[in-house]
Amino acid sequence: MGNSHQSRFSTDIHIPYGTQQASQERSVTMPATKYQTGDTVMGRWPGSSLYYEVKVLRFDTRSHLYTVIYKDGTELELREQDIKTASGFQTRSRSRSRSRSPGRRRSRSRSPARTTRRSSSRTAAAVAAAAITESAPSTRRDIKLKDTLEVRLTQEDTKAAENNSNNKHEKKEENNTASKVNESEAKVEAEPVKNRYNLRRRKDDGDAKPAESQPEQPEDKEATVAAAPASTSLDFGGKIGAYFWLLFLPAWVLFVILQVNLEDPSLANFPPQLPPLEAFWDAQALGFVILWILFQALLHVLPVGKLSEGMPLRSGERLKYRTNGLFAIVASAAAVAAAVYQGVDLTYIHSRFLQLATATLLISVLLSIYLYTRSRYAPSDQLALGGNSGNLVYDFFKGRELNPRIKSFDLKFFCEMRPGLIGWCLINFAMALAEMKNQGLDAPSYAMILVNLFQLLYVVDGLWNEEAILTTMDLMHDGFGFMLAFGDLVWVPFTYTLQAYYLVGHPNPLSLPAVAAIVILKLAGFYIFRKSNSEKNAFRRNPSDPKLSHLKTIPTATGKSLLVSGWWGVVRHPNYLGDLIMALAWSLPCGFNHLLPWYYMIYFIILLVHRDSRDMSDCRRKYGSAWDKYCRTVPYRIIPRVY
Ligand SMILES: NC(=O)c1ccc[n+]([C@@H]2O[C@H](COP(=O)([O-])OP(=O)(O)OC[C@H]3O[C@@H](n4cnc5c(N)ncnc54)[C@H](OP(=O)(O)O)[C@@H]3O)[C@@H](O)[C@H]2O)c1
């Protein structure tokens, strides 16, 4: 048991050689500090109120952090206030029961500060080292650590725990692999303290698992970009892949736009006839795109709607986001209606589609250059884990800074949720008008109505539940660079609208039963998508939400738990399943004459399968053996019994 935890830590926590070396160089001599190299003291375990016996290895004069080693070999950097002398502690219970009996695992505590912890949720250090309790004056309160440990909190800890447990109810564990534990979240949230810990790989770990080991960023605010750890395992085909995607993705957008204009947009017509270069450019189109983005930015900053908190960053900080997406789409619809009323011809969007796409591409490239440049000056703790390879092209593509902001204006959040997403609906609507104009119809076709309504529902739902985006991979883990800037601004509005564009020139009459069947499919997909996303979002926001009390969870060493029942017990990505079913319902109205309207479905399968595998490795890295356990309990990734 101890070994498995130890090896998990040893592969999870990685710090590149250069940084280790720098840290060692900085701490050759121990200045006059409270604790000295070799001292045996008590170190607080990150995100918890538990203290374990540790040995001081060194002191970093620059960051003022002590590097300590726990009994299981885990090295951490701790601040002085997280270290105490052993004399102030007393062992309440050193014996650790190996029993798995449910009765023994049940917490008897009823105090709000009391929580339960399943033994398997313990951190490596928790398992390997004996947990010790601190003797304290009467203001301290007991916390029961399952049946094995009892820890007394300091006054400060108690306050934090109480604050956090105000709206948390206790969950009882079940005698099941998927047991419920809520204590760990309470503890993590109890300590939104900046710059406290820095997990480090043990030096003797070598590159035991190079493919999966991702660096943990040092949380040293003063660290310069040069001190930021390098990304070792690169996805998207690594450096060569980044060159490829940088060229391929824009070319593909322009290609499909040229294709959809053809009478017979079949792959047999490859390569398409290229229009002269000047056909791609229209300054007026650029002007409209800029206006649209500025208009969306204005709506975003208006003090309308809720200020939502993002997930805790590595520093413990939680950023605030103005989640007024629904207001933005309603205001945009009103503005568009007013413009149409004033005589603006929206079919311009159809006739100038290529030029609008080129202009937006230009903006996304400029934005990406800006993002890359500013990331060079960003503190290393604000960089994403994956976009810091040191290779300019790869980092430019993948994105370095996690949450680039201009004052409180969050560029990634804005781009992901506003101009492209709302632009997608605007373009679809323009295509419906173009269809009526081109085909001399009094009303859009059934197929066009379905595509418009389905995708509008998808976008409105995304904006309605805007807060949920804060728990997605992009917002929590990915840096903001070309991939997302281009994806959000160009890819979404100019390729997700291809079905509507296709229908303008390629009518596909639908019978009413066909319409009904497609609607049912869409609603089924939507139901799965929404329910599963909401379940995870609610759980991540408040793991003790009474509405989720029936769900089983697996604790992890990070303090977060994983859902293993409900939607997330069916497959590992139920939200992708719902999304894919919806994608099918978006393509079906276009019929089977051409592959082009099925492009979204094909792309989406590739995207989600890739995202799923990316997420699997990220979660494996984050949660180690708990993740393996989850995968064993929920063996299928997206489609039950198939994949
Ligand atoms: N239309 C499009 O183009 C498009 C493209 C991509 C995605 N999407 C949709 O966007 C939504 C978000 O997708 P996403 O890719 O960001 O992935 P996601 O499934 O929302 O997020 C994955 C994260 O959820 C957490 N998680 C995983 N398993 C869990 C479990 N059992 N219990 C609790 N938490 C768990 C993990 O993060 P933590 O543990 O760190 O919290 C994991 O990293 C999905 O509905 C997807 O279909 C749409």
Ligand SMILES: CC(C)=CCC[C@@H](C)[C@H]1CC[C@H]2C3=C(CC[C@]12C)[C@@]1(C)CC[C@H](O)C(C)(C)[C@@H]1CC3
């Ligand atoms: C450049 C390429 C090929 C990929 C970039 C991917 C990017 C387009 C997607 C990554 C995450 C996606 C996403 C939505 C839109 C497309 C992405 C940005 C989403 C905003 C669509 C609306 C949904 O309701 C959602 C759940 C909020 C989606 C979140 C993820």
